[in-house]
Amino acid sequence: MNTLFPIFVKAENLHILIVGGGYVGLEKVTALLTNSPDARVTLVAPEIRGEIQELAQQHPKLQLILESYQPSHLTDKDLVIVGTNDKSVNRQVQADCKSQRILVNVADTPDLCDFYLSSVVKKGDLKIAISTNGKSPTFAKRFREVLEEILPDSLQETLDNLTAIRNQLKGDFVQKMEKLNEITKVLR
Numbered sequence: 001m002n003t004l005f006p007i008f009v010k011a012e013n014l015h016i017l018i019v020g021g022g023y024v025g026l027e028k029v030t031a032l033l034t035n036s037p038d039a040r041v042t043l044v045a046p047e048i049r050g051e052i053q054e055l056a057q058q059h060p061k062l063q064l065i066l067e068s069y070q071p072s073h074l075t076d077k078d079l080v081i082v083g084t085n086d087k088s089v090n091r092q093v094q095a096d097c098k099s100q101r102i103l104v105n106v107a108d109t110p111d112l113c114d115f116y117l118s119s120v121v122k123k124g125d126l127k128i129a130i131s132t133n134g135k136s137p138t139f140a141k142r143f144r145e146v147l148e149e150i151l152p153d154s155l156q157e158t159l160d161n162l163t164a165i166r167n168q169l170k171g172d173f174v175q176k177m178e179k180l181n182e183i184t185k186v187l188r
């Protein structure tokens, strides 16, 4: 069963905690800041990779805390991503999040995740998130590369034109919808 419900989150409206500062921490913080450079992110770990420290220099809203995880790190957090190399720590963070109703992702344990990260294709304002329902992240990555290759840069022009038309259209909701459906038939 594939019951995942995709949403696009305004990450800059949230305060996100990442627990773990190794390869997984780097992968997740990079994914976050590539999409949402203004997101407020706190990363906590007793050891933090150099690449993450460099990212923090470029992103003032990325705060690093050189400590082992403590429940107090969850204060004021909206969303948590855990990827330490200690499974009991990952489990503890997950349990603490659940008791506070904070959404949590445990990178190496899909069963403990409230949400998954996706592969992301971006062409200007178009963003496509890819999931394989956890079956093969590597397939998601390869399929992203395929879509990046075939989607033309001219898509942004199409989107800009459609926005202009959308803003100029008169009439009620149904009339506008019918007109936009008519104009975009060529895209099928």
Ligand SMILES: C[C@@]1(CC(=O)O)c2cc3[nH]c(cc4nc(cc5[nH]c(cc(n2)[C@H]1CCC(=O)O)[C@@](C)(CC(=O)O)[C@@H]5CCC(=O)O)C(CC(=O)O)=C4CCC(=O)O)c(CCC(=O)O)c3CC(=O)O
Binding pocket: 027, 028, 031, 105, 106, 107, 108, 109, 110, 113, 115, 116, 117, 118, 119, 120, 130, 131, 132, 133, 134, 135, 136, 137, 138, 140, 141, 144
């Ligand atoms: C469930 C999920 C939870 C989550 O992490 O959110 C998850 C879980 C796991 N990943 C594992 C491994 C790898 N993950 C990647 C890469 C990515 N993983 C991502 C998402 C997800 N990974 C979620 C499901 C997404 C979906 O529905 O498809 C991407 C899309 C997004 C991102 O992480 O930002 C990003 C690609 C971004 C891009 O390039 O486009 C690679 C390849 C690589 O890095 O080149 C490998 C190694 C090869 C392999 O194993 O396939 C392991 C085994 C760990 C171990 O063995 O210890 C688990 C645990 C398990 O499956 O049990």
Ligand SMILES: NC(=O)C1=CN([C@@H]2O[C@H](COP(=O)(O)OP(=O)(O)OC[C@H]3O[C@@H](n4cnc5c(N)ncnc54)[C@H](O)[C@@H]3O)[C@@H](O)[C@H]2O)C=CC1
Binding pocket: 019, 020, 021, 022, 023, 024, 025, 027, 044, 045, 046, 047, 048, 049, 067, 068, 069, 083, 084, 085, 086, 089, 107, 108
């Ligand atoms: N979902 C995914 O995409 C993937 C998941 N994994 C899994 O994720 C786990 C972590 O992998 P790596 O990042 O490569 O390990 P790593 O060894 O590079 O980094 C581990 C990090 O966890 C931190 N840490 C340890 N104890 C901590 C604590 N009590 N509080 C806070 N931070 C703590 C360490 O200081 C370090 O920063 C592994 O178990 C691996 O199996 C690995 C590859 C991909």
